[in-house]
Amino acid sequence: MIQPTTFAEISGNKSEKTKQFSKILRHAHIPYQKVVDMHMWQLCHLAMVVPIADAYYEADCPERAGKDWKIMKKTAKKLKRNFSFLRKQAGRLSPCKMNIFRFLPLPIMTIMLAVTFESSFGDKFMYQHARKAPNEMRELHKQFYAYMKKLKEARYEIL
Known part of the structure; x- marks a missing residue:
């Protein structure tokens, strides 16, 4: 399983609708997760997939992007910056495991990205989607990035 089906109520509360949807997915044996803050979950998803797609588009040979250490390091920096910014703005990330991008040392993250980009997982779930x-x-x-800029500007207006 790559990622469970993720959903939430706009209010963040549980409802009859989310209970019914959970029941349907459970009955169909489809992995799922309910989150409290779907907006933050979606921002975190974008904070991850946007730099990954950018790496493919910046590479001279996209299918071999993982072999370009300069691009892998740049991607690692973008991931670290994106998640640090979101954490600073919102106080938390969703899912919590996204904090790993904030804490992993840059050289380790660069190596992990290169390995992932060059793997069959990277080809199937990252490269193929970016290509299509x-x-x-x-x-x-x-x-x-326009949204992040807007968040940053709004924060400075308050201060």
Whole structure:
């Protein structure tokens, strides 16, 4: 399993609707998780997938992006920056395991990214999607970083 189906109520509360949906997924043997803050979960998802897709688009040979140490290091820095920023803005990440991107030393994260990019997992779940959806990923890149800029500006207006 790569990632369970993730959902939440806008309010963050449990509802009859989420209970019913959980029951349907459980009955169908589909892995799922309910989260409290779907907005933060989606931001964290973008904080991860946008730099990964960017790495493929920046590489001279996208299918071998994992062999380009300069791009892997740049990707590791982007991941660290994205998650540190979101944590600072919101106080927490969702799921909590995304904090690993904040704490892993840059050289270790760079190696882990290179290995993942060059793996069959990387090919199937990262490269193929980036290759098939470049317009979508570029739009997500644009919107995600514009949103982060807006958050940063709003924070300074308050101070």
